[in-house]
Amino acid sequence: MRSMDKIWQIKQRAIQANSDCKNDEFFCSSNRKCISKMQLCDGERQCPGGEDEELDTCDALGLCAFKCEGYYGKAMCVRERWLCDDTPDCLNKEDESIAVCEQHRRCVV
Ligand SMILES: [Ca+2]
Ligand SMILES: [Ca+2]
Numbered sequence: 001m002r003s004m005d006k007i008w009q010i011k012q013r014a015i016q017a018n019s020d021c022k023n024d025e026f027f028c029s030s031n032r033k034c035i036s037k038m039q040l041c042d043g044e045r046q047c048p049g050g051e052d053e054e055l056d057t058c059d060a061l062g063l064c065a066f067k068c069e070g071y072y073g074k075a076m077c078v079r080e081r082w083l084c085d086d087t088p089d090c091l092n093k094e095d096e097s098i099a100v101c102e103q104h105r106r107c108v109v
Contacts, residue, residue, distance in 0.1 A: 008060035026052060041077055043089070053077075065104070068094040 012027075019027045021034035028035060030049030039046045041058035051057060058064050058077035065083055068090035070076025082089045084101035094100060 005060045005062075008056060012060075028052065041079065043079075043082070066090075066095055066100065068092070 015027045015029070019032070019034065021027045024037050025034040026037050026040050027033075028047030028049065028051055030047050030051060033047075035046040035052060040052050040061065041063045043053070046052050053076070055064070055067065055075045055077050059067075063079055064077035065080040066078040067075055068078060069092060070089075071091055076090070078089050078095045083095050083104050086096065089095045
């Protein structure tokens, strides 16, 4: 595990300890509410500030198969199953590009 991930997890744990969130919940700091961890990095913003879709968060959880410029004007995390699914998730459709898909398939096969 990279040290950044560790720091993030410790930070999350500290936040969680100070909130009423359960172990399987994520704390949205923007509205101080808990959401299910299942809703982390699912492409939908449950936290008003979008913390549940932040690159750092998703990356620390190991959910990023690919990173690119997203629709919210910042870097986004593309999940494995969103790569080459014929639906552009990146602003510049990078996740559906031939180069990326070829590399992706080589990894999967
Ligand atoms: Ca979400
Ligand atoms: Ca896609």
